Amino acid sequence: MPQFQEKSIVVTSERLSESYFRLVLESPRIAAQAQPGQFVMAACGSTLDPLLRRPFSIHRCLGDGTLHLLIKIVGKGTKLLADLEPGESCDLLGPLGKGFTLDPDKVSGLVGGGVGIAPLLFLVEQTNARYPQHQALHVFLGGQTGDDIRQLGQEFEQIGASVSLATDDGSLGMQGLVTQPFEEALGTLQQVFVCGPMAMMAATATLCQQANVPCQVSLESHMACGLGACLGCTVHGADGNYRHVCKHGPVLPAEEIAWIR
Numbered sequence: 001m002p003q004f005q006e007k008s009i010v011v012t013s014e015r016l017s018e019s020y021f022r023l024v025l026e027s028p029r030i031a032a033q034a035q036p037g038q039f040v041m042a043a044c045g046s047t048l049d050p051l052l053r054r055p056f057s058i059h060r061c062l063g064d065g066t067l068h069l070l071i072k073i074v075g076k077g078t079k080l081l082a083d084l085e086p087g088e089s090c091d092l093l094g095p096l097g098k099g100f101t102l103d104p105d106k107v108s109g110l111v112g113g114g115v116g117i118a119p120l121l122f123l124v125e126q127t128n129a130r131y132p133q134h135q136a137l138h139v140f141l142g143g144q145t146g147d148d149i150r151q152l153g154q155e156f157e158q159i160g161a162s163v164s165l166a167t168d169d170g171s172l173g174m175q176g177l178v179t180q181p182f183e184e185a186l187g188t189l190q191q192v193f194v195c196g197p198m199a200m201m202a203a204t205a206t207l208c209q210q211a212n213v214p215c216q217v218s219l220e221s222h223m224a225c226g227l228g229a230c231l232g233c234t235v236h237g238a239d240g241n242y243r244h245v246c247k248h249g250p251v252l253p254a255e256e257i258a259w260i261r
């Protein structure tokens with residue numbers, strides 16, 4: 001699959017909550033090739049600090065040449081991206097990695113925790129566009145507070161997904177872990193797609209394994225190159241071999257990972 005380095009122009013930057021924002025970039029070549037679950041490596045700022053690009057899931061591609069990123073501010077790179085104004089540019093490399101594989105004839109459960117929700121909106125939108133007769137999509141979103149996931153929950157509902165919400169502080173949806181409403185619905189699901197904190201993905205993978213439901217996880221790890229060259233992103237596979245998250249993933253079948261439970 002072709003990959004591009006593209007100087008992408010910021011169209012909008014929208015703050016969703018104190019730490020979450022959404023960046024819409026004019027990036028026609030990357031957007032035209034992107035698949036749900038793939039990611040881009042973004043250069044943050046115009047100086048050598050930070051030196052390395054940062055990886056971000058592709059959150060949305062609406063077919064108009066734009067590429068959307070959902071970003072949580074956690075450090076220097078994400079802060080620099082949050083400060084970008086419309087008209088400024090950001091150098092992107094992508095689309096990278098392997099994305100989700102969804103069977104439209106099966107009932108799907110999508111589980112997103114925090115900023116791990118990012119690739120799931122793209123997965124629902126592309127499934128709707130490609131397979132108008134697809135089986136139901138149930139989305140389970142977890143966040144620290146209601147502010148983090150309120151707008152995203154509404155957006156999933158607007159595109160026809162049924163949505164269950166859980167927050168740590170109980171300010172939206174049920175109070176507690178998103179794995180709770182997910183477990184209650186698991187008996188109705190035939191395939192599951194997960195992205196979020198490692199502990200959440202490990203718990204979801206265990207539940208799916210026990211219920212014999214196939215599960216794909218989108219992994220996060222520290223990445224230096226994003227291209228399979230630096231070995232910085234490896235995780236332990238269940239077979240004793242390593243997996244490069246950037247090249248073999250970031251989306252992998254859950255049973256391929258040696259989960260630390």
Ligand SMILES: Cc1cc2nc3c(=O)[nH]c(=O)nc-3n(C[C@H](O)[C@H](O)[C@H](O)COP(=O)(O)OP(=O)(O)OC[C@H]3O[C@@H](n4cnc5c(N)ncnc54)[C@H](O)[C@@H]3O)c2cc1C
Binds near residue numbers: 076077219222
């Ligand atoms: C495939 C992939 C997709 C991603 N998609 C998104 C996304 O859609 N939206 C988003 O906001 N973030 C996403 N991330 C995480 C994002 O890359 C990091 O948050 C970002 O690199 C932090 O850069 P920084 O300079 O702001 O923070 P830094 O100063 O580099 O780090 C700040 C803190 O965040 C931790 N951290 C940094 N990178 C990671 C990481 N990869 N995993 C876990 N902890 C990390 C550091 O240990 C440190 O504690 C993704 C990561 C990967 C590997």
Ligand code: FES
Binds near residue numbers: 233
């Ligand atoms: S980030 Fe360099 S090998 Fe994966």
